[in-house]
């Protein structure tokens with residue numbers, strides 16, 4: 001194909017023409033032209049191009065140069081894909097829905113590895129506070145390494161000033177402690193506060209670990225508001241970037257908070273009395289004005305399974321004038337309870 005491209009030339013009428021050696025070897029070229037039976041017999045139409053009958057095909061590497069304005073050139077779009085290596089332990093954290101369970105699982109895992117490497121047999125012993133605290137920092141460190149990989153490299157090489165003034169870590173005066181955990185710097189270094197409170201560990205805004213920590217501390221303060229939850233997180237030595245909005249978003253989605261903070265329900269007025277026999281009622285009629293609604297007497301009121309009357313049997317008297325004499329007749333009918341208004345109660 002590349003050889004064909006090399007020899008193609010454009011004619012004056014805008015069409016393209018194949019070079020002569022390709023025309024001879026191209027059986028399809030014969031189909032578009034007039035040829036006698038004798039010519040066809042010796043042509044490549046029946047036996048194929050000559051080079052296919054040779055025992056060894058000659059391989060010739062040709063560099064093809066195609067001009068950009070070639071209208072027959074198909075434009076290809078190439079997408080670049082950037083693959084990011086994620087730590088498998090970080091992706092495993094998304095399986096946990098509670099921070100305490102994630103910490104316990106990592107602490108037990110680390111304990112198991114330690115025992116195995118020391119040649120000891122695994123026992124069902126629970127982890128202690130120190131081990132769980134170490135596991136917390138281990139998870140935080142992994143999360144930081146994933147989220148702030150480039151920034152940590154710069155801080156390690158003492159090039160923190162290259163972070164850029166818009167970088168949040170630059171504004172927090174972030175530094176790496178002895179355990180390589182990214183912490184907030186700042187002016188509180190001389191204060192008497194605990195080290196973790198003075199220099200909290202920094203966590204990214206969009207991270208499952210950050211969400212778990214917000215959920216854990218929000219539940220620890222018994223579903224109190226945004227300020228109390230944020231204070232609890234910071235008092236435990238953690239600084240989440242954009243913490244306020246994450247906490248607000250969590251409280252908005254928190255089921256107990258939605259239940260506690262919803263508006264007070266208004267009690268519906270339930271009927272104080274069931275309709276009874278001999279009640280005088282007015283029949284609602286949407287098609288006539290209210291002052292023309294008719295009166296009726298209840299003759300039967302059967303309560304349903306819930307003890308409430310839903311349907312009434314009524315009788316009403318209708319008077320008509322025939323030849324100057326009034327005629328009164330009784331009409332029996334059934335009405336649902338919501339279609340009547342009680343006027344006079346029987347008792």
Ligand SMILES: [Zn+2]
Pocket residue numbers: 218223224251254255256257258
């Ligand atoms: Zn809540």
